[in-house]
Amino acid sequence: MTQDTPATDAILAGFRSSIDNIDAALIHILAERFRITQAVGAYKAEHDLPASDPGREERQIARLRKLAEDANLDPDFGEKFIRFVIDEVIRHHERAKAG
Numbered sequence: 001m002t003q004d005t006p007a008t009d010a011i012l013a014g015f016r017s018s019i020d021n022i023d024a025a026l027i028h029i030l031a032e033r034f035r036i037t038q039a040v041g042a043y044k045a046e047h048d049l050p051a052s053d054p055g056r057e058e059r060q061i062a063r064l065r066k067l068a069e070d071a072n073l074d075p076d077f078g079e080k081f082i083r084f085v086i087d088e089v090i091r092h093h094e095r096a097k098a099g
């Protein structure tokens with residue numbers, strides 16, 4: 001049976017407080033990224049440009065894999081994460097094109 005860790009564990013609470021700050025930063029960073037990609041989607045729809053650009057994605061992924069490696073983050077995880085984000089952006093772009 002699983003058990004919650006006692007809320008009185010001060011060391012764990014300190015770690016979790018830091019995790020909560022980092023998670024909040026991630027949400028704000030993602031919100032900012034989606035705010036700019038929304039403008040990109042509107043621009044692409046207006047100028048009849050394709051929703052996706054596979055060449056650009058390839059370059060982004062190669063760059064981020066290298067950054068992940070240098071930062072001691074699993075590059076496969078880094079790629080999966082950015083792929084997930086970009087796929088969502090493409091979905092938004094397609095919706096913007098459809099009007």
Ligand SMILES: O=C(O)C(=O)C[C@]1(C(=O)O)C=C[C@@H](O)C=C1
Pocket residue numbers: 037040041051052053054056057060085086089090093
């Ligand atoms: O750079 C673009 O053209 C975008 O539309 C942005 C973005 C991204 O989210 O980074 C999304 C879709 C493209 O395939 C490539 C990159």
